[in-house]
Amino acid sequence: MRYVFSGDLKIQKTSRYDVLIVGAGLAGLYTALHVSPDLKCAVLSKEGIDISNSWLAQGGIAAAVAKDDRPRFHYQDTLVAGAGLCDKKAVQVLVDEGPGDIHTLMSLHVPFDLDEEGDLQITREGGHNRNRVVHAGGDATGRETVKVLAALAGQRPNISFLEHTFFVDILTGGPGGPVTGALIFRDGAFELVSTRKIVICTGGIGQVYLHSTNPAVATGDGIAAAMRAGAKLRNMEFIQFHPTGLWSPHPEDRAFLISEAVRGEGGLLKNKDGTRFMVGVHELCELAPRDIVARAIVREMAKTGTDHVFLDITSKPEQALAARFPTIYNECLRRGINIARDYIPVFPVQHYLMGGIQTDLNGMTNISGLYACGEAAYTGVHGANRLASNSMLECLVFGRRAAMHIDKNIEREQSAPLPVLPQAAPRQAGNLDYKALRRKIQVTMNDYGYVIRTKAGLTEALAVVSGILEQLRQCCDNSKEYYEVYNVALVAQSILEAALARRESVGAHYRED
Template sequence: MHTNYLVIGSGVAGLTFSVKIAEKFPDRTVTIITKSSEEESNTKYAQGGVAVVLNSEKDSFNKHIKDTLIAGDGLCSPSVVEMVVKEGPKRLEELINWGANFDFDTSGNLDLGKEGGHSESRVAHHKDITGFEIERALLTRAHQLQNISIFPHHFAIDLITNHHLKEAKPIKDACYGAYVLDQKTESIFTIKADRTVLASGGIGWVYGHTTNPVIATGDGIAMAYRAKAKISDMEFVQFHPTAMYNAMGNQSAFLISEAVRGFGAYLRNKAGERFMPKYSEQAELASRDIVSQSIDSELKKTGDTHVFLDCTHLDMVAFKKHFPNIYQKCKAHNINLETDWIPVVPASHYLCGGINVDKHGKTSVANLFACGECTRTGLHGANRLASNSLLEALVYAHNIFKYLCDDSLKAIDLKIPEWNDEGTITPKEHILIQHNLHQLQALMRNYVGIVRSNNRLTKAVKHLDLIYNEVEDLYKESKICTPLCELRNMINVAHLIINQSLERKENKGGYFNVDNVKKQTRF
């Protein structure tokens, strides 16, 4: 199969690029592959919204830039931050023109929310299901374009690079498409692409306890790593402070949006103490790294499994209007928000690092572009400011589109070898895959969590080697299946997180290592 543009992922980043490039070049083909249903992505579960400066009387680009730089703790690229923030209003306007609905106030202006780390109200939202609404609008637009083909339940196994070619390599470190598994027929085929865009989302499932859906297994980052793309800042895993606590543990956790704390909710420990004021002057509205580390500190002191989010003092009529999905979810778990506190615990939420890209979304591998959570753009630095992720995805999808508008798209005539699985067998049972998956997730939670140490990280390297060797043996002898490929990808991602954590000698943003502390800290 040949396509002009292969897009791996169907979230806001991949769909935005696809719609734009398909509209611009109706004679060119755009192929989107996604390993689950077309609407399943991290985008779908984004509750908060899009951070964008619209109220010029109170807010300004400079304020948004400053808030982003503070959250990033000195590791943001100032020029990237300025570019993304200033592009925000245009990109939001495009979404609205494509049919995405956002909440308006009684004066007819966008109802802008305030979240942790923001100095002003600037988060455009659709109730508490903003990502779901954006995904709906983008898919609707994509289906209206004849030159976009979407292949759900298709899993990208590996990028096709020089490593796979038997003939002379025309370009050093280049991408020519991907090997793809049709999960329904279990057949593997080749998609040859003139340009490939990774928009594959995050890595939350590496930790098991996460706000991400089960598809967030770091596939794009792992494929790019194996393709020799440059990858950095993997140590900066952002943990969302308030995921609903589930005693069952190893499953996707329901996210209690940061906007709920922006609305006035308090964090309390089991004794009922509102503890955040002793950790930060911003209390519950401190940035995510501070709130997560504060909760972790409280839990280590008490030995408790979770803390609580108290909404009982809030205006429930207004709360139900702003957060209908959260209210109903709590009700389904027998939590009456008028009288009960929500049990919450930090959970893996967002990766601030990833595949290195420039302002055009170009990776270090020719013909390979990337956007969204799988990338390291320089916007987030050591810690992402709330609701900057959808903004980043929109801006970088647009930048890739702009860059490729001037691309002559000269295809390289190459013969791509078919996938070779000769000599492999279909595994009769998946117990080894599941066992190693649970081992990996427990390792990452216990050794590479919110607060790290050199001792735990060093031990993690040894434990990961054992898992890696067993899984590689299984991979070599087995026919390809999605769970095995996902596990292999997660092991690659874990390797990057652990080793880049060991390389960091200074605590920054979301990264906290007790052995890097030279002076007394707030913890």
């Protein structure tokens, strides 16, 4: 189905921009700040800027900025974590250019944490063999970075924000492009945006799963719209499950994340009997790559008949923990857990998509005028498993490169023609319970597309999801709720199809059969 909307829509407004950036997380904001000031740019966000994966990012940003570190060491750690499936050219670009973007953030006054000498405080996370992760606000790196970049973008005369706006579909001049505009939904009305360049920075697909660290807005809208426009996807089967989501006896919209950095600071994983179980599983024990840790936890839960394990950081003083991990410390305390004295109950939850919309080293897709950056993009840097804290660095490096490519290749003297809204065959409004359908997809993905997979389970899940998608294709009521569940189903289907096609176990994709 080429477009998710149906019938003749009443367009309330048409606006023109040189560049439309979809997503106001780190990738979207950093890209916008690198777009030339003479180009009119709009940054669209589904909610406010404080509702994104970037805002929630705790761990930090990895880059070879320490005196004893080198890009080649970062390169090697990234390749090892990616299980041999990284694009080596993309990784080289990431590690070589990353330190420069850290210095750019410093020049923009992002408040990175400093040591007593006033130098960057650099820590270590899982999969890294050297300290190379910088952070801000202890465990609030994403929030502190996004706040600064959003404030700077707000001061730029060429940048406009379209908040609380739903991105419906990409409009093109024909198959393969070029991009002519977008259909958006804002304040209960449909609008057209005329533009020649669209950058998809919509983040992850967490709402495809029952338990995720992603916010409720992460329904894969940008990826789904790009798919409908004919963009190529890559490695959708590689879903990273964070080993340590905070377990709760009460269902929640978003699983609270216990950062990898807690294990980097000495946190130990233990079972219900208080016994460590990562010793002997991997030479790095608790700091092994995330896929290995997640599988070990799932197996330990099965072995002990429990639905969670524990993370023990009680070896550290309370004052030090409260200073280093203020977000985690306070959230756990709010739930009756003092992490200086109590074990933290944790379990693996969906966290990050390593695949996505396939791009080149400048963020370009196979659709003329369509770019993608950040988690929604497949640049090739993560391979089969993302190295901790490489995600924010990817947003910076490839967001900047996309903006630079747009600057050099856009025709400044020529305005984009007004897009024509295509005729979409009308479909009757369905009497479907969208909330129930979405829940069914999430439960199915958690049951069969989780940390450990089998052919039989994936086949059953694909049948369920494809059936729901077919139901949705028969109707449409042009509402945000309909569009979201359709996007969730479309993305889920692509994940399952890719997981079935890759028969070997590698990285985050583990086939038990």
